[in-house]
Amino acid sequence: MPIYEQTYRRHEARGPLRRVRFWPITREALRLILARRAFLILLMFSWLPFVIRVIQIYVITRFPEVSRILPVDGRLFGDFLGWQALFAMFITIFAGAGLVAGDLRTGAILVYLSRPLTRRDYVLGKLAVLLLLNLFITLVPGLVLYLLALGLAPDQFWKWSLAWIGPAVVVDSLVISAVISVIALAISSLSRSARVAGIGFFGLLMGLEITRKTLYAIYGRPETALVSPLGALYSVGVALFDLADRALTLPWLYAAAVIALLSAACLLILRSRVRAVEIVQ
Amino acid sequence: MDGMAETPLVEFRDLAVSYGPIEALAGVSGAFLPGPTGLLGPNGAGKTTLLKTLLGFLDPDRGMINAFGLDPTKEPLGVRRRIGYMPEVDCHLPGMTAAAFVAFAGELSGMPRDEAISRAHEVLYYVGLGEARYRTVDTYSTGMKQRVKLAQALVHDPDLLLLDEPTNGLDPAGRDEMLALIRDVSERRQMSLILCSHLLRDVEQVCENVIVFNQGRVAASGRIADLTGPRRAVYDVRVKGDATAFLTDLKDHGCEWREGEDGYRVTMSDGAGPELIFRTAREAGVQVRFLRPGAETLEDVFLRALGHEAES
Numbered sequence A: 001m002p003i004y005e006q007t008y009r010r011h012e013a014r015g016p017l018r019r020v021r022f023w024p025i026t027r028e029a030l031r032l033i034l035a036r037r038a039f040l041i042l043l044m045f046s047w048l049p050f051v052i053r054v055i056q057i058y059v060i061t062r063f064p065e066v067s068r069i070l071p072v073d074g075r076l077f078g079d080f081l082g083w084q085a086l087f088a089m090f091i092t093i094f095a096g097a098g099l100v101a102g103d104l105r106t107g108a109i110l111v112y113l114s115r116p117l118t119r120r121d122y123v124l125g126k127l128a129v130l131l132l133l134n135l136f137i138t139l140v141p142g143l144v145l146y147l148l149a150l151g152l153a154p155d156q157f158w159k160w161s162l163a164w165i166g167p168a169v170v171v172d173s174l175v176i177s178a179v180i181s182v183i184a185l186a187i188s189s190l191s192r193s194a195r196v197a198g199i200g201f202f203g204l205l206m207g208l209e210i211t212r213k214t215l216y217a218i219y220g221r222p223e224t225a226l227v228s229p230l231g232a233l234y235s236v237g238v239a240l241f242d243l244a245d246r247a248l249t250l251p252w253l254y255a256a257a258v259i260a261l262l263s264a265a266c267l268l269i270l271r272s273r274v275r276a277v278e279i280v281q
Numbered sequence B: 001m002d003g004m005a006e007t008p009l010v011e012f013r014d015l016a017v018s019y020g021p022i023e024a025l026a027g028v029s030g031a032f033l034p035g036p037t038g039l040l041g042p043n044g045a046g047k048t049t050l051l052k053t054l055l056g057f058l059d060p061d062r063g064m065i066n067a068f069g070l071d072p073t074k075e076p077l078g079v080r081r082r083i084g085y086m087p088e089v090d091c092h093l094p095g096m097t098a099a100a101f102v103a104f105a106g107e108l109s110g111m112p113r114d115e116a117i118s119r120a121h122e123v124l125y126y127v128g129l130g131e132a133r134y135r136t137v138d139t140y141s142t143g144m145k146q147r148v149k150l151a152q153a154l155v156h157d158p159d160l161l162l163l164d165e166p167t168n169g170l171d172p173a174g175r176d177e178m179l180a181l182i183r184d185v186s187e188r189r190q191m192s193l194i195l196c197s198h199l200l201r202d203v204e205q206v207c208e209n210v211i212v213f214n215q216g217r218v219a220a221s222g223r224i225a226d227l228t229g230p231r232r233a234v235y236d237v238r239v240k241g242d243a244t245a246f247l248t249d250l251k252d253h254g255c256e257w258r259e260g261e262d263g264y265r266v267t268m269s270d271g272a273g274p275e276l277i278f279r280t281a282r283e284a285g286v287q288v289r290f291l292r293p294g295a296e297t298l299e300d301v302f303l304r305a306l307g308h309e310a311e312s
Helices: A023-034 A036-047 A047-062 A064-068 A074-106 A108-113 A120-135 A138-152 A165-189 A194-219 A222-227 A229-240 A252-273 B048-054 B074-081 B098-108 B112-127 B142-152 B172-187 B201-208 B224-228 B245-250 B273-284 B298-311
Strands: B011-021 B024-034 B036-040 B062-067 B082-087 B159-162 B192-196 B209-214 B217-223 B236-241 B256-260 B263-267 B287-294
Touching: A023 A036, A023 A074, A023 A120, A023 B098, A036 A074, A036 A120, A047 A064, A047 A074, A074 A120, A074 A165, A074 A194, A074 A229, A074 A252, A074 B263, A108 A120, A108 B098, A120 A165, A120 A252, A138 A165, A138 A252, A165 A194, A165 A229, A165 A252, A194 A229, A194 B192, A222 A229, A222 B082, A222 B224, A229 A252, B011 B048, B011 B159, B024 B048, B024 B062, B024 B209, B024 B217, B036 B048, B036 B172, B036 B201, B048 B062, B048 B192, B048 B256, B074 B082, B098 B112, B098 B142, B112 B142, B142 B159, B142 B172, B142 B263, B172 B192, B172 B201, B192 B201, B209 B224, B217 B224, B236 B273, B245 B256, B245 B273, B245 B298, B273 B287
Parallel strands: B036 B192, B036 B209, B082 B159, B159 B192
Antiparallel strands: B011 B024, B011 B062, B209 B217, B236 B263, B236 B287, B256 B263
């Protein structure tokens, strides 16, 4: 039977548009990413520090003298989230490098933007993918760890003076996840190759961090953290969890300004790159 | 057609669009009526720019464009909701099966998930990919990718289908099948469409109306039948001897000619027949070695329109 003899019926129903129009983008991207076994292994591996911290809290409750070596206050959570930021970086390379680059390479960007979606919907949909994955390895284990700490070591944690830990975990997780996600997405939009975008993202973060450490070694000044996004994130963590001597780290307000400027720059890159029409001058 | 049916779906007036210093559309005006309309022109003529402006991707420098009574620059979502767009370039999501891809496209157009999935299967059967719908699109041949592009444009049952070079990269059999499918969408399913192509034969097979673009301007527009008819007599002619005087004389008699594959294709002046060719050849001192009547194709009309455009 010729193909044009086959059935086609008109589709009459046309309801109102969804309020959250970006959700199908996020859902489908997550489905494709989570179908990769290597990624699932990486995701599970990124919960390893959580297990170690649970053991740490358990050991402290059994052997209180250990708490002299290992911190049992907010620093425990700050250190934990510091490690999770590294995992977030690797998760983001794996999941985020091709998020926009792949669409630019295959022309799928037109499939999205020729629909009743705005460019903002597209960016939000892609950003939500990375945010959800990063929050899954920062916020979720962070809060679970806090609840476990309250349950396992109420003597250390069930007090008003440490009630700020919960909100601090939320804020630090959100900041880490949002900054890493938006940087990755911006870099992904600058290339048509996921591999190039992944290398670019890793190279940028690591390169700037090495620069920061080198400058710090030479000048010994906390302002060197201004050059590195990871340094700025660390400074925020220090302020939230009292991780180190604050005099030796960048004031959190400066760190927040660096993060805000960087995020704004990334959003501007996305605004110029996520287009249905590529204008070559 | 009654008066209601002739209300244009899309209208544009004095529409100018630039890419930086390059003016892609230089104040064009026209309208797309319900039914199939061809958008013809060589590469770089401004066809795709018009489609992209219609979709709200580009902001005009001046002029107006209106689709279904909506301004795409102000209400792009309302316009895109009623349009199905099949881009010229390859487009698919890596790792996705055709069924998932088309259902996803339906969801992006605002369809509920369950409805989009069921509709995706129907549409994939319709375009002839029913058996291959669970294969990832990455593994498809060029022809299959073109069909899946058509399926994603059809899934939400748009009021207007924009087809940008839909037969690109297809072999002759694949091209015929694709055109048959497009004709079916238009004729039997009563869907309006704009077929953007530089292949005149494709447009001629599917469309009633045509707008010819050249260098960012409308070179000709109207019903193909009106533009081409009454078609003038056309002859393929081969002569022996110096053809310069012969061709000049033909032009003086109101005929037009262009070089063909083997000789000349002569479009006669109104009412003139082959005797004019023989007479002119005799006067110019050349021998007519071959004369075959032909029909004026859309290609002839197109080239004539572009020629007049260039002259003006």
